[in-house]
Amino acid sequence: MNFCPDCGHAVDHRIPEDDNRLRYVCSQCATVHYQNPRLITGTLPVAPDGRVLLCCRNIEPRKDYWTLPGGFMENGETTLAGALRETYEEARVSAINPRLLSVISLPAYDQVHLFYLVDMPDFSFATTPESHTVQLFSRDEIPWDRLAFRTVEHTLKHYLQQASSTTNPSVLNDHIRL
Amino acid sequence: MNFCPDCGHAVDHRIPEDDNRLRYVCSQCATVHYQNPRLITGTLPVAPDGRVLLCCRNIEPRKDYWTLPGGFMENGETTLAGALRETYEEARVSAINPRLLSVISLPAYDQVHLFYLVDMPDFSFATTPESHTVQLFSRDEIPWDRLAFRTVEHTLKHYLQQASSTTNPSVLNDHIRL
Numbered sequence: 001m002n003f004c005p006d007c008g009h010a011v012d013h014r015i016p017e018d019d020n021r022l023r024y025v026c027s028q029c030a031t032v033h034y035q036n037p038r039l040i041t042g043t044l045p046v047a048p049d050g051r052v053l054l055c056c057r058n059i060e061p062r063k064d065y066w067t068l069p070g071g072f073m074e075n076g077e078t079t080l081a082g083a084l085r086e087t088y089e090e091a092r093v094s095a096i097n098p099r100l101l102s103v104i105s106l107p108a109y110d111q112v113h114l115f116y117l118v119d120m121p122d123f124s125f126a127t128t129p130e131s132h133t134v135q136l137f138s139r140d141e142i143p144w145d146r147l148a149f150r151t152v153e154h155t156l157k158h159y160l161q162q163a164s165s166t167t168n169p170s171v172l173n174d175h176i177r178l
Numbered sequence: 179m180n181f182c183p184d185c186g187h188a189v190d191h192r193i194p195e196d197d198n199r200l201r202y203v204c205s206q207c208a209t210v211h212y213q214n215p216r217l218i219t220g221t222l223p224v225a226p227d228g229r230v231l232l233c234c235r236n237i238e239p240r241k242d243y244w245t246l247p248g249g250f251m252e253n254g255e256t257t258l259a260g261a262l263r264e265t266y267e268e269a270r271v272s273a274i275n276p277r278l279l280s281v282i283s284l285p286a287y288d289q290v291h292l293f294y295l296v297d298m299p300d301f302s303f304a305t306t307p308e309s310h311t312v313q314l315f316s317r318d319e320i321p322w323d324r325l326a327f328r329t330v331e332h333t334l335k336h337y338l339q340q341a342s343s344t345t346n347p348s349v350l351n352d353h354i355r356l
């Protein structure tokens with residue numbers, strides 16, 4: 001940040017009074033412009049036959065690697081609404097029965113990734129501009145060496161390690177230091 | 179947002195190509211400035227005798243109302259680190275044994291509140307610039323009509339509704355529409 005989004009004057013990078021961190025502070029209007037981590041929300045969709053759905057990314061970063069559907073949470077929505085929206089946008093899946101599955105911090109990227117375990121009501125899914133391939137994988141078929149993100153890997157492993165009943169999955173809360 | 183934080187020129191409020199939402203887009207450098215929900219992280223501290231710790235706010239908003247210690251997650255930290263930091267900053271409690279307890283979206287405020295159940299190793303706590311009173315409450319003493327935020331109320335109720343064993347509490351995932 002170089003300029004104040006409110007008034008357009010230059011910002012200083014300094015520790016404000018009554019604070020202990022470097023902030024961007026406007027040299028003109030004195031507004032402190034805080035910067036905070038962003039939330040990525042997504043789902044782990046399970047088909048009626050127990051296979052899980054993955055998307056092969058059609059966009060950078062990590063183009064051509066496999067991921068769970070997900071993306072940046074938007075203002076005005078809930079974590080769940082964001083996760084379901086991304087699932088439809090990336091794989092055309094209308095997911096049901098959402099259960100919180102993982103909350104993983106990525107402090108090096110100023111991000112928190114949050115995934116829901118969801119059911120697919122049927123075998124409907126499709127490619128999208130963001131996913132050039134969408135495919136179901138059995139437990140033994142998951143392309144572990146071609147996954148796009150470590151939060152996807154951790155979330156998949158956490159799901160697969162659970163007892164057969166995942167009606168109420170335990171919630172993985174962890175972080176990844178890179 | 180009126181001006182581009184990068185180059186200082188005026189921003190437009192319009193839907194970019196390949197998008198479906200209004201964004202702030204720089205009229206000069208074309209950068210899209212996304213705005214996303216912010217995370218508030220905090221704790222529900224339990225003393226060795228089972229009482230819970232609440233802080234009476236010394237600052238606006240909701241000055242003189244009771245809250246769980248918490249605040250905005252900072253860049254570069256994990257949800258847990260943020261929650262423990264805020265617990266010390268607001269109540270001088272060095273919490274242990276954290277377990278994720280609630281994740282509650284507030285879409286009207288573009289916020290997500292995330293609380294951990296934590297243990298206090300002893301009865302050490304103190305007032306701070308943010309909390310003019312810090313006090314332990316038994317289950318029957320909680321000042322329900324003087325709580326600062328509805329996410330605090332929901333998190334406390336979720337905790338108190340659990341079975342006596344809270345070694346692995348269930349995680350409340352909900353939202354509040356205002």
Ligand SMILES: [Zn+2]
Binds near residue numbers: 004005009026030
């Ligand atoms: Zn300014």
Ligand SMILES: [Zn+2]
Binds near residue numbers: 182183187204207209
């Ligand atoms: Zn610009």
